[in-house]
Amino acid sequence: MNGALDEAVKAPARVARHRTAYVNARLLDPASGLDGAGALVIEDGRIAEVGPQVLAEGAPQGLAVVDCAGQCLAPGLIDMRVQLREPGEEHKETIVSAGQAAAVGGITSVAALPNTEPVVDDVAGVEFVARRAREAKLVKVYTYAAATRHLEGKEITEIGLLAEFGAVGFTDGLRTIADAQVMRRALSYARAFGQVIVQHAEEPALATGVMNEGEIATRLGLAGIPAAAEVIMVERDLRLAEWTGGRYHAAHLSTAAAVEAIRRAKARGLDVTCDTAPHYFTLNEHAVGDYRSFAKVSPPLRAESDRAAIAAAVADGTIDAVASDHSPHDQESKRLPFSHAEPGIAGLETLLALTLALHHNGAMPLLDALHRMTARPAEILGIEGGRLAKGAPGDLVLFDLDRPWRIDPDRFRSKSKNSPFEDHPVQGQVLRTVVDGRAIFKAGD
């Protein structure tokens, strides 16, 4: 890293075709551990120079300069779990509206679940998403492909071909790959292509309820989903991953027991990873309160002890990544009796601020918090970005670490406003989001 920096500094300022300098920044690069004052230069969409010494003598003439005024400049966030609803449910969200929401949230890359209508389980589906994202010219949109045809959990998809066309991983989205034989084959087969299988880990026979099993569900007369439903599936999958040698990723973990299982598996040297979403370390089952369907998520919000364990696991790195789990739903899908309301939270615009709370409350260093949303998900998905390094894509987020604000879903750019965080106080506001050197969001615009 330092070598690259020195080289960058020594390189003469060429007459660039398209150069922008971000000066007077607090540079934050979780991958290298860099946290310090400095500048960064993007040339033709890629980072050309970055570091404390860059442009120390001042920016040469002819260079577009963005004065960061001492604010935080970090790699653009990589959100590894997002539902775009396009194709099929464009009244809830589109690739364009999700792209705008992501931009506001400081996110420069998203990985979309394949549970659209039609399901992304063939090459045409992957190409459709890629084409629409190119047209939208907003954030980078990667897509998972279905692990099984039509998400039915029976026959594996063309994993090799789909990966060749750009799928970044394989998952049945909101559905668990429940059949052990199918899961075994998906993990084994994907291994040949170095692909990861992403699991929504819940034993379906136990996960027939609508909220966390416990006192609150009992009081409300709602069917509960026991915490055990998650760890039972995670432990089965870990056995399968160990046996097959496949790459396994457990999505949006919600329970202490499941992260403990992952922790032990990692200690044994297994190639497994996992993520969670901000609501699992911010809220507990009490958020459901009096049948608040905005707090209905899958897996459900858990007990306070689980919430605390998830926060601790994000801090200690057992949980590799934090993703928004963006699940946009219109009012009609939420204003129903709790049992019938769709699960999910529109999360793109609140991912950064809610996760920064773990830094602000002292649970983890700032660089670690950013690592879970940048370099680490990039590694898991095998995609570019997530770092401030010479040659890396010019994907950046400039944010004010401390500025306090209250979440107001009515102001979301997302088509859907389903968030239980209305009026939730947070700290940390995105000032500018840059993709390939191009600002796709500026605060105040």
Added chain:
Amino acid sequence: MTGSEFAAATLGFDHRHLLGTEGLSADEITFLLDLAEGYVEQSRRSNKKSSLLRGLTVINLFFESSTRTRTSFELAGKRLGADVINMSIAWSSIKKGETLIDTAMTLNAMHPDVLVVRHPDSGAVKLLSEKVNCAVINAGDGSHEHPTQALLDALTIRRRIGRLEGLRIAICGDILHSRVARSNIHLLGTMGARVRVVAPPTLLPAEIERMGVEVFFDMTEALQDCDIVMMLRLQTERMHGSFVPSTREYFRFYGLDSEKLKAAKPDAVIMHPGPMNRGIEIDSELADDIDRSLIRQQVEMGVAVRMACLDTLTQDLRGHNLAGSADGASLDGASADGASSGARP
């Protein structure tokens, strides 16, 4: 609760809706029960009808089939002189197009004064209550609450034994799915009774003990020294292998018969919200034993309690009418207060 009768009569009942017994104070419960006593008398006269609710409209909105509860509310409304309309809606057809909210808005436009609502989903009645301008009585929502059942049970017990405080009461059977059990646990606990629940573990919800009850798996142990044995109905679809292995086995271990009843106090009485499954949760002869069974009294008290609820929830409305004031703003103001204090904390 002690010496609260006078206070109760003056404090009254300050809620816009009756959505549950959770969160009701002992004074409020006592107020409703005291009021219901008068309606027991009215209902026993040959001329049962008064004109208290004349001009007011009560809609019985049932998204789940029910004969007893609907009839009981219908009689209660009619005996108070209200116009009562029954609407039965198959929830399945609702789900296809019109939503619950749409239904609420449509009915709201008809200016009912009280909506009595039963719905198969927990929380649905509360959701509906947030969208209408009138008082809402929960006539049973999913497995959540059935407050008028708990009130009529309390009135039945109070008339028989004279008090609720300090009584030992066992609630037996399908606690997991029972809104009657939940409403009774809240109400009886608030009134100072000691509540036990007894069921096979598959029919007990998680952490039920945190609702302030003692949990038993054995019927004889649970009934030890009890004053009251409340039986619950077991739905047929839950009898054959899903929650319990068979009706035969269920009756053997959890059905109430005279042998198991011996564990209770010698003068213990039996209650059941109906309709009964004779020979499954309760021995037929025992159910008909007029010395031990309060089941018929429960039905009678049901009408009186529902009259008291209709009376209470329309008091503001009638007050405004009498004062000749149809001032919507002040009415809304009062409603908003009621909604925010809520029937639940």
